[in-house]
Structures are given as C-alpha cells and as structure tokens.
Amino acid sequence: xxxxxxxxxxxxxxxxxxxxxxxxxxxxxxxxxxxxxxxxxxxxxxxxxxxxxxxxxxxxxxxxxxxxxxxxxxxxxxxxxxxxxxxxxxxxxxxxxxxxxxxxxxxxxxxxxxxxxxxxxxxxxxxxxxxxxxxxxxxxxxxxxxxxxx
Amino acid sequence: xxxxxxxxxxxxxxxxxxxxxxxxxxxxxxxxxxxxxxxxxxxxxxxxxxxxxxxxxxxxxxxxxxxxxxxxxxxxxxxxxxxxxxxxxxxxxxxxxxxxxxxxxxxxxxxxxxxxxxxxxxxxxxxxxxxxxxxxxxxxxxxxxxxxxx
Numbered sequence: 001x002x003x004x005x006x007x008x009x010x011x012x013x014x015x016x017x018x019x020x021x022x023x024x025x026x027x028x029x030x031x032x033x034x035x036x037x038x039x040x041x042x043x044x045x046x047x048x049x050x051x052x053x054x055x056x057x058x059x060x061x062x063x064x065x066x067x068x069x070x071x072x073x074x075x076x077x078x079x080x081x082x083x084x085x086x087x088x089x090x091x092x093x094x095x096x097x098x099x100x101x102x103x104x105x106x107x108x109x110x111x112x113x114x115x116x117x118x119x120x121x122x123x124x125x126x127x128x129x130x131x132x133x134x135x136x137x138x139x140x141x142x143x144x145x146x147x148x149x150x
Numbered sequence: 151x152x153x154x155x156x157x158x159x160x161x162x163x164x165x166x167x168x169x170x171x172x173x174x175x176x177x178x179x180x181x182x183x184x185x186x187x188x189x190x191x192x193x194x195x196x197x198x199x200x201x202x203x204x205x206x207x208x209x210x211x212x213x214x215x216x217x218x219x220x221x222x223x224x225x226x227x228x229x230x231x232x233x234x235x236x237x238x239x240x241x242x243x244x245x246x247x248x249x250x251x252x253x254x255x256x257x258x259x260x261x262x263x264x265x266x267x268x269x270x271x272x273x274x275x276x277x278x279x280x281x282x283x284x285x286x287x288x289x290x291x292x293x294x295x296x297x298x299x300x
C-alpha cells in the first residue's frame with residue numbers, strides 16, 4: 001500500500017477533486033428517500049411552496065458527495081481518511097437539480113501529537129463548488145494522520 | 151401543514167428521535183460504495199490491518215443516519231429543517247456493524263434575526279448514541295426557522 005504521511009504535508013498544499021458529481025433528480029431523490037425524507041427534497045409540488053422555491057438536494061447529500069470527491073483524490077494514498085472533528089461548516093447556497101459538484105481541500109495546519117509521536121493532526125479547509133467556481137459548502141476537517149515510521 | 155415556529159422553542163427543549171437505525175453490514179456497504187469507497191468501510195480483510203481493526207461505518211453515513219432520525223421526529227411539524235451552519239462536530243467513537251443508532255437534539259439558543267423579523271436562528275446540540283446511551287457523534291446545528299406569522 002502506497003501511503004502518504006503527516007510529514008508529507010505543508011500548510012497551503014492543495015488537494016483538488018479529480019472527478020465531478022452531477023446532482024441529478026434521481027440521485028437527489030435516492031439519497032433523500034433513505035436519509036432526509038423531507039418534501040423539499042422529494043416533492044416538486046410541495047417544494048415550490050417552501051423557502052427555496054423548488055427541489056433542493058439535502059445538505060447531507062452534498063456533504064456526502066464532497067466526501068466521495070475527496071476520497072477519490074486519495075490524499076493519503078492507500079491510507080484511510082480518519083476524521084476527528086469538523087468546524088466552521090457553512091451551507092452557503094442551495095444545491096439544485098443539475099448542479100455539478102467539485103471539491104478542493106487546502107491544508108490549513110499540520111500538528112504533531114504531543115502524547116503520541118507516531119501520529120498527528122491535519123486541518124483541511126474543504127470547499128465544494130458547483131459549475132466550477134460557485135461555492136456551495138465550506139468546512140474545516142481535523143484528520144488523524146500517521147507520521148512516517150522512523 | 152401543521153408547522154412549529156421559532157417562537158415555539160426555548161433553551162433546554164429536547165427533541166428525541168422516535169425510531170432507531172441499525173448499522174447493518176449491507177447498509178454500511180451501500181452507503182460507502184456510493185459516497186465513501188474506502189477499504190475500511192468495504193473490505194474486511196483490508197480493514198483489519200487499519201486503525202479500527204475491522205469494518206467501521208463511514209462517519210458521513212452515521213451523520214446521514216442522524217439526519218434521518220431527527221427528520222423523522224418532525225421538530226418543526228410540516229416545515230422543513232434548513233441548516234445554515236454546523237460547529238463542534240466530533241467523531242467520538244467508530245460505529246461498527248450491528249450498532250443501533252438513536253439521536254437527540256437539545257435547544258441551546260433561540261435568536262431572532264435583527265435584519266429579518268419574520269425568521270430567526272435555532273441552535274441545537276445533536277448527540278447520536280449507539281445501544282441507547284454510548285455517544286458516537288456530537289454536533290451543534292444552526293437552523294433558519296420562520297417566526298410565527300403575526
């Protein structure tokens with residue numbers, strides 16, 4: 001397994017998603033049916049009466065898609081992405097049918113663990129955009145990342 | 151549509167989930183296949199070599215299930231749950247095959263909007279537990295909630 005370690009990152013490093021993900025009506029409905037069964041995600045006639053004026057994707061769907069985009073970028077090679085905390089998560093705009101999502105992570109900080117020298121914490125700012133440049137979500141992930149074995 | 155408004159909540163109010171959700175191996179795999187295709191969620195032989203020593207659910211899967219549990223509790227009656235921010239999200243423990251999740255939200259604060267008198271912000275602390283009492287996730291949601299029409 002080809003792994004990348006905490007030692008391989010510096011503040012300012014960028015990890016762009018390689019793929020993109022189209023929020024089709026079918027995908028919005030499939031996610032919402034299982035995890036967020038509200039009319040604003042499932043029922044066009046009801047959704048038009050509510051705040052966004054039509055069907056929007058579940059925020060948790062857009063967050064799940066963001067994870068898929070970052071996972072596919074394999075920031076740690078074969079090592080898993082292990083999250084410990086999320087801060088500063090903002091839903092900036094509703095995501096609608098046909099929006100095409102991409103994501104990019106930027107390293108904010110790299111911190112060695114004081115108590116466990118074999119690991120540390122990486123803080124990433126993750127921004128999700130639609131149609132290439134319009135931000136819809138932003139969040140800061142704190143990940144637990146192994147250090148390179150000595 | 152029977153709606154609950156910002157005015158109907160006070161700090162300390164609790165919204166428990168009515169149902170529960172079992173994290174079966176099939177559900178863990180179905181979610182991970184689409185949104186978090188890492189071996190620690192999909193491949194028992196690979197997962198045993200990693201930090202958690204076996205298959206664990208995607209953190210985003212547990213978060214999605216938490217939303218499902220709170221949606222089913224219908225905290226605002228027929229009105230949608232509209233999130234604007236999340237803070238203090240912590241992944242406290244890994245979620246494993248067979249864990250049964252429940253969730254509870256507690257109102258931390260109720261704030262009227264200074265600029266828009268027809269709405270305001272509700273901050274909920276949402277805690278997800280397994281097997282009835284062991285916390286696995288905690289997070290603070292800021293929701294946009296309409297005020298009762300005068």
